Amino acid sequence: MAGEWAGCESAVPREALGPELYEAVPAIRRTEAELFAMFTDADVIKAVRWRY
Numbered sequence: 001m002a003g004e005w006a007g008c009e010s011a012v013p014r015e016a017l018g019p020e021l022y023e024a025v026p027a028i029r030r031t032e033a034e035l036f037a038m039f040t041d042a043d044v045i046k047a048v049r050w051r052y
Contacts, residue, residue, distance in 0.1 A: 013025075
């Protein structure tokens with residue numbers, strides 16, 4: 001799973017987050033990608049643009 005930190009060759013995220021959170025980040029990103037796969041980029045932007 002560590003390879004899923006695209007382009008990140010640094011050990012800093014793993015050290016800062018610890019192994020559990022470090023592995024959780026790509027897992028969450030994969031789940032989000034699956035969840036929103038049926039929507040277009042415009043749909044997602046419209047749904048979350050002014051949320052925060």
